[in-house]
Amino acid sequence: MGLTLLLFTASGQGQIKTPENAIPKFEQFKNKEKFIKDDKLFYTGIGDPKLKPNLTEKINLAADDFKRLSEKGNATDKEYQNAIKIGLDRFADLYLKLDTGDRERVCYYFEELMDIVGLESSGGHLNIFMYGFDPTKK
Template sequence: MTKYIKIIVLFLTLSACGQNVMEMKTPENSTEKFAEFIAKKKFVEENYYPGIANEKMRPIFTDKINSVASDFKSVAESENPTEKKYQEKIKIGLSRFADVYMELDTEDRERVCTYFEELMDIVGLESSNGQLNKFMYGFDPNELIKEK
């Protein structure tokens, strides 16, 4: 009996470890949602966001975030979209902001993260695995919790 329990525990552990490589089901309306996302005007005043601090940077930031949307769309339309592929696109997308990072004030960085979260919602991705926290704060606060 314990042999079977060990096998079940091993199977569950292996399945949990492989979660990020498992195929994700792309929502049926994702193509329309990506098109809406790319079409909307970005970095404008809305809700609690005051709008972009440096107006000259709006087209640059918009192009960068729209590139992320295109990357996500290509994964969503691929034969086997996986969490790992989306995580890689988040990493690439955030790296696109490296050359303008000093131009982003706190509100603009928060807005960038919000746009990433919107894209993640379109495809049903639940976590950036700390990448957005590292972009926003320079570290992942969840890592501090794990260390304690």
């Protein structure tokens, strides 16, 4: 606990300086087709194609949330992690309709957003979404 607190303090209270190319990367992310087959990820594509427009809208809203935070120039890890939680909560109405591959794909999209801003941890939110708990917490 003490070491974690020390590292958190030493890293400028978890502030993330927005990379210069973040805004265009968010636009590229939003514009690409989502939930399609991806052999690199062993993803066969959306299980139920009728869900694709709704899922795409939800993940693009998360990209908008990240973009808004990045425009501040110095949002904190906590602010981005809260945006992840809010974004994942948007999937609650469809969660039971998603198969494991689709849930993994949702998480991977959030990881892409995290990479754009250099966020290293979702704060456990991706694990909770995927598995119902955070295995790093005991």
